[in-house]
Amino acid sequence: MSPLNANVSIRKLEQLPVQIRVLEAQAVAEGFRFLTRLITEWEDGSNRFDRPGECFLGMFCDGQLIAVGGLSCDLVAGSGVGRLRRVYVERTYRGRQVGKALVHQLLENAAVHFHKVRLSTDTSEAAAFYLRCGFEQVADDTATHVKILKNG
Known part of the structure; x- marks a missing residue:
């Protein structure tokens, strides 16, 4: 596929856009429920990525939501550790550097507040993607x- 055009933006989301439901339906069709959990947690207030250092980003192309991803405090790992969560790229935009650009922006935000970022994934495709983004695989019950x- 061709690279993205110039009408692409990444911005911090203070509210979930209505278009999140389109991504959620696509994710559910692929067997992923984490966007459904995102919406539920956002609506009930249990996780809105609003603690210090946290953020939830949306990537838009020509006004259309094409990807989302969050950075939260990793409550399991403790102070100074962030966690990537709820990263999803719309199917037709995969393989076009969308996910990589989104993760890069999340990591830039993370570097201000955290010395390390962890994540968990359960698919080989996502595992390979995160390796390409500079992550290392780990043998840990709470992160992959x-x-x-930076040194912490």
């Missing part, structure tokens, strides 16, 4: 990948 941002 980690990226050291």
